[in-house]
Amino acid sequence: MNKKMWYTLAACAASASMIGMTAAAEEEPVTLTVLAGQSTTDAGIEDMIDEALAEKYPNITLEWECVDWGNDFQPKMQQYMQSGLPDIMIGKAQDVATYAPQGILAEIGAEYLDAGLDAARENVTIDGKTYGLVYNALYQGVYYNRDMFEENGWEIPKTQEDLQAIIDACKEKEITPFASHMVDTWSIGNVTMQFMMNDVFNKDSEWGDKFRAGEVSFSDSAEAQTAYEYNKLIFDNTYEDTFSLEQTDCDAKMVLGEAAMKVSGSWSIQNFLDIDENFNFGIFPFPNQTGDSKLIFEPNITIMTSASTEHQDAVNKVLEVLTTDKDLAVEIYDYTKTASMLKDVTPTFANPSQEDIDKYASENMIVDVTLGNNQLVWGGFQEENAKDIAAWLQGDASFEDALAASDARVDASSAN
């Protein structure tokens, strides 16, 4: 063997060992911290993600901190903004508007965003930069017992008069018109935003900005007042123990045919189908004053990443798994009973309300609630207003008091 050959062999060996070193470095164990603000449907998806990640990137471990989005996500974020953010945060699309302007979120790479539907990007993009990867979506409106509607020959109501006719017919048959669980104040806040979307924001998408500018107010706006008053309509036509009734019990009553309708969101589907997999239900938008209500669409699970993470490569790998592993996506959508926001991924669970959703989608009668949630934020505003509405329904405050309280809270109505 001549000298040249020895050199070549030595060089090959060195390169091979370098490659080996690089591979070893890539497989260094990495632990990423994840703060997951979950809706009621989401608890459990962390195990699915862990499993899929372990299969492809066994060196990456996710350290989950799962909290209730409504009550605990914002407090946790505030805490972490002082002490250092987790590598990954899972919240809702509206969180992007709250936290991106603080400069703490990283831009999501185009390769991951491209896997998602274009409709998912709009409300998580600020100044041309997208800070959230929207993973699934919920639909909100009035869930109705389809069999009951068909048996009684009730048409889908488009106006308040139509709705009142169904309420009257229900009462005649001793059926509770609306299932509700007002013990959960968040449910009052949620339906109020549905009402606000169709009676206020669909007419004026900048109502919140005008509210902060002092041009409109709850006390002066007939539309906003109407939205609040719909709560009374529900309250007067629901279970007597609505302020003591928990969501699962409420949904069970609906499935058992004790109630005809429920103003709610896709999170109820999980309960409906768990209680009776053959429960036949549909969805329609809560009728507004002008008879042109749209079904509400809410981008739900939204993945955000920290701008100061020390493990960007590992974070990207997690995003890659989430956006490319279609089996994982289907598993999550089937479990949460939610709609896909990824291209070419369709949940396989039987959703009786899907045909209604498709119909409204084809008629372009679907609206993204993130608009309303960005105009009037949930934390500190909508959820506080819901308490005042509950106090009004309980007779502890007047309607005017509830409106005035919302007006007084104007400074808390915006995230920034």
Added chain:
Amino acid sequence: MEKKLFRQYLVLVIPGFIIFTIGLIIPLFLSLRYSVTSWDGMSAEKAFVGLKNYIELFHDKEFIDAWWFTIKFTIGNTIIQNVLALLFAVALDSGIRAQKIYRTALFVPCLISAIIVGFIWLKMFSNVLPEINEWLGTNFNFLLFGDSKTVLGGLLIANNWQWVGYWMLIYLAGLQSVPGDLHEAAKVDGANAVQRFFHVTIPMLAPAITICVVGITTGSLKVYDLLVSSTKGGPGRASTSIIYQTYTTAINGRRYGYGSAMTVTLVVVLLMVAMIQVKGLRKKEVQV
């Protein structure tokens, strides 16, 4: 020698002093500082606003309502818990059978977290008791958490269920330390059982009463966790305590400065109540 003792005292005191300072004194002063700012808890800017937050507190209906609920809850608890704890202690001290079983049964709830107690009573009022109602064919209203007029009563039941056993043990210890010859002497002087209870037992229990009254009062003024899992401050705002209001204002409402001002008022009230109670009750204590 004195120097050596002094050094030993320092060694014993300093760790506690450091923990107390870091955990309590510094946050207290930070709270004072934030209370004169308009800080939102997120941004770097902490603009000085002077006493604006404190002035606003006096016009804030939610803050006043939260204090009003807290005061009612505290008064209710202090009276009911002290009376029940003392009665149970007297009953257990009278030599009844199966004393240990009763004592354990009454004490166990205080070992449970208040969060769990909230869940237990939420289920009791919403599911268990109405179900029993149906079995018995009765029509009692057990939905206490679902109505603003009855929610305070429901919370008092839950809180007393949890804590009566704890305070009962303190009274029981006090009763067992009352010298028997005092009762004997009173008996010789012709005092009946009721007179002995009010003129011998109660004065001798004064130190225990001080501990229980101050403990129950300050504990009730700080109620939060029980509410989180049971009523979430509702219906509406009917059971929103001052700490609950402070938390939602400072954290959810992103008004950290204003929330800090609320905290400062709570600290001042807690200190005042504790001082007044300790001073007032100490005067009534007797030494044997």
